Amino acid sequence: MIEALNAFIESHADSAWLLPVVLLVCVVDGILPPAPAETVMVALGAVAVAEGEPNVWALIAVAALGGFLGDNLTYSLGRYTRLGRLRESPRPKVRSFVTWVTGLLLRRGGMIIVACRYIPGGRQIVNLTAGAMEFPRRRFVLFDSVAVTSWAAYNVGIGALAGNWVQEQPLLAIVVALVLALVLGWVAEQAARWWRARTEARVTAAAR
Template identity: 30%
Template structure:
């Protein structure tokens, strides 16, 4: 599917279902389901910049709420059922043994920062909450970084995309759609880089945690 098709599909989804669909998609992604949470946030922000169909404040609030709720669900599942559940069923959401080891290593090395900054990284965004719970991160500390991270992420990508879209739309409506394609393309490129960096992280994790 090309960028134009992705853009049209996401915008249509938002137009039909309204802001709540943003919360749902972001929440599911945050809980571990592989969905385009960040992309739908950017699409909604650009739609808000180009039309009066949706308010950017509502877009950001919906995304932040979805991020916080979804991470809360992921954390609760990880805390309640732990590594045994993730080892047994994690492959269904692309959370295999290697990624579990990387997750343990990241929490061992960076601690709280993984929950906050993981929100801004494609792969970690889906798994950070699950891994935080499974690795026994205290609930109070988790929710502090979860809430602040979710709000910051929604503001950065929501208001940021809206500002860019507003300026571009002044020049051309066509360029506004191009900007969405560029955002999606940048996200795809970042995902490729992150996947390649996983190999490096895995080697570091294997050295730091030889017992697996």
């Protein structure tokens, strides 16, 4: 599937409708974890450097805008619909995770909103929870603006870096970029787990 997506992206990199599609994918990604936003951005970043299209800065701007719209829609769903009531989930692990996220938002709102933008699935839960607990909208917009801008630049940048290495072979550039993204994503995930464990240990120690 990824190979087919990469081939499609390469063959349509100069199409006028490509950036609107990227916008739509990034909006959906803010709501549904399976949306391949990161894959699309990394692949297009590689193609942009190898072939000159699409424009890298336009790609970053469109991806950031799509992520921003998706995140704020998810925030609104959490605030104004039953989707935000994850604390009432019948699954104990979900309730526990949401309680933990709520505590983090109360203590370090900006940090958790920015950090979880890089974690598929995590960002949707954080944004739903932020809406459900009525985290101030202005602060959410501020922090999310930082989050989506850095997220878009990061993913497109990984693709562009790989494209510079292998300009004569755009398909190889895409493969290299995706491998780099997977490795860095794994590192970020491990760092997030370590941070969560450390935070929980501190809370436990303080409660004694």
